[in-house]
Amino acid sequence: MKLMRIGEPGAEIPVVLAEDGRAYGLSGVTEEIDGAFLASGGIERVREALASGALSVVEVDGLRVGAPVARPGKVVCIGLNYRDHAAETGAAVPERPVVFMKDPSTVVGPYDQVLIPRGSTKTDWEVELAVVIGCEARYLDSPAEAAAHIAGYAISNDVSEREFQLEYSAQWDLGKSCESFNPLGPWLVTPDEAGDPQALGLQLAVNGEVRQDGDTKNMIFDVHHLVWYLSQYMVLRPGDVINTGTPAGVALGLPGTPYLREGDTVELSIDRLGVQRQTFVNA
Structure with a gap:
């Protein structure tokens, strides 16, 4: 699994890149990819949300990568x-x-x-x-x-x-x-x-x-x-x-x-x- 943060400095949003090549927003799972997210089992929550189809596709082309x-x-x-x-x-x-x-x-x-x-x-x-x-x-x-x-x-x-x-x-x-x-x-x-x-x-x-x-x-x-x-x-x-x-x-x-x-x-x-x-x- 690949996790990314997309957007201007200080305003990045977290996304996950799926095997289908599309990016899915993580707003329903976390507001940030940081130490607190990692410490609380965030990666597994993302994995489960992605597998369940609960995440929505977001367009990231042309946006800054943080x-x-x-x-x-x-x-x-x-x-x-x-x-x-x-x-x-x-x-x-x-x-x-x-x-x-x-x-x-x-x-x-x-x-x-x-x-x-x-x-x-x-x-x-x-x-x-x-x-x-x-x-x-x-x-x-x-x-x-x-x-x-x-x-x-x-x-x-x-x-x-x-x-x-x-x-x-x-x-x-x-x-x-x-x-x-x-x-x-x-x-x-x-x-x-x-x-x-x-x-x-x-x-x-x-x-x-x-x-x-x-x-x-x-x-x-x-x-x-x-x-x-x-x-x-x-x-x-x-x-x-x-x-x-x-x-x-x-x-x-x-x-x-x-x-x-x-x-x-x-x-x-x-x-x-x-x-x-x-x-x-x-x-």
Whole structure:
């Protein structure tokens, strides 16, 4: 099942995309796709309403697509989680997940413009598999417990400003939390439809030229391990987003490759999770 939010910022409405390709409004089930919806069994209510024929078709063509989850409580990111990406940046393969946080207000729609920060010369791209938490994960006993706590998956572009990130501070936050730096979507795809999270191809192109072409099977720490690991140090709550890392091919790891400039377009795809596309403009 694919859940979406359609409409202008702050006025999105929730819909579900059915197997027949049509979108059905969820006004009779929920007013929002957010943590409260996920925590209260909302996905199952949608599934039941869709199966019963209780939902009405809505026209979504031409409408803005918002992030599939509203107001995530936190965005937790994993750095250097692909060996080829660690190698291209000159970093050692980590023995434990590299964890940092990203301002949740960076989350925007999958086709929204992304703002290049003022003073930026090194705005970079990162295609990532995003995990959306469906129920509270706290001190899980093992990675095997993680699956029951995942609502679904989405495409994430973990946009980064490398000078801010690596040269201005020992912390990465300055280069990760700039306005609009986390396009998400277009869909929240439930685990039954997404399939094995460690068997998803990822690709990213800049101005039509492929820069990243990877596969989640090459993660150093797999999705279930990450959810379990993070639950030992923080409470993961419904609606929280985990960006699970990026494969090789970012500008930082490609000497001579230009960073993003105004007018550049970036297109991302992940198997079974759809496609997103952004144009970059100066803030």
